[in-house]
Amino acid sequence: MTVPAIGAISAALPVLPALPNSGATAAASTGGGNFANLLSKGLNAVQSAQDKADSLAVKAATGDLTDIHDYTIAATQASLVTELATAIRTKGIDAFNQIMGMQA
Amino acid sequence: MSIFSAINASGTGLSTMRSWLDVLANNIANVNTVKPTSGPAFQASYLEVSEISDNGSGSGGGVEVTDLRKSDPAGRLTYLPSSPLADANGYVRLPDIDMGEQMGNLIMAQRGFQANAAVVDRARDVYEAAINIGKNR
Numbered sequence: 001m002t003v004p005a006i007g008a009i010s011a012a013l014p015v016l017p018a019l020p021n022s023g024a025t026a027a028a029s030t031g032g033g034n035f036a037n038l039l040s041k042g043l044n045a046v047q048s049a050q051d052k053a054d055s056l057a058v059k060a061a062t063g064d065l066t067d068i069h070d071y072t073i074a075a076t077q078a079s080l081v082t083e084l085a086t087a088i089r090t091k092g093i094d095a096f097n098q099i100m101g102m103q104a
Numbered sequence: 105m106s107i108f109s110a111i112n113a114s115g116t117g118l119s120t121m122r123s124w125l126d127v128l129a130n131n132i133a134n135v136n137t138v139k140p141t142s143g144p145a146f147q148a149s150y151l152e153v154s155e156i157s158d159n160g161s162g163s164g165g166g167v168e169v170t171d172l173r174k175s176d177p178a179g180r181l182t183y184l185p186s187s188p189l190a191d192a193n194g195y196v197r198l199p200d201i202d203m204g205e206q207m208g209n210l211i212m213a214q215r216g217f218q219a220n221a222a223v224v225d226r227a228r229d230v231y232e233a234a235i236n237i238g239k240n241r
């Protein structure tokens with residue numbers, strides 16, 4: 001099933017919020033730490049989408065699932081949200097690497 | 105409105121079409137159900153559906169089943185003296201179900217389900233395209 005793979009990605013994701021908290025938000029605290037808030041909010045959305053898909057997968061396995069499409073839709077949303085999160089993470093790391101590669 | 109409005113709306117469509125399919129299956133299964141004249145005939149079920157309002161945000165929230173209507177309890181009075189359920193005059197009640205209508209509705213429910221499933225797939229492709237913007241530099 002696809003869900004364990006999604007779960008594995010989510011296990012790797014929660015490392016992210018530590019990044020902006022350590023340096024960026026302390027330096028730019030006047031900005032309210034918006035990016036960090038958005039990031040953790042987004043990750044919570046990823047988590048809840050995956051939780052929903054997971055619980056529906058369990059229901060499918062135990063025979064309690066009444067609507068097949070409930071699970072497939074939840075799984076689709078979970079995978080889309082995860083893709084979005086990884087895309088944002090890649091963009092963030094790209095930006096970080098570009099800044100680190102700057103030379104006078 | 106969430107970020108997956110299209111998928112959520114199609115999901116409600118899928119649920120409604122599935123309910124319709126269930127109801128039609130029960131109607132067709134009971135097309136020959138004989139009842140005594142002392143009680144009501146088998147009553148075919150029909151769904152009453154309406155749109156889900158999205159609190160004025162524009163695109164709407166999908167569709168939902170609001171009620172389950174039953175057909176005429178009188179049914180069709182049929183002369184069937186060989187039936188053990190027949191009354192003194194030999195009559196029984198058969199359900200007033202038009203098989204052609206039910207089969208037509210069945211095809212509409214099937215196609216409606218497939219259409220909603222296709223919308224989910226297309227919406228997924230669209231969202232994925234949005235996610236992939238700027239990926240191939």
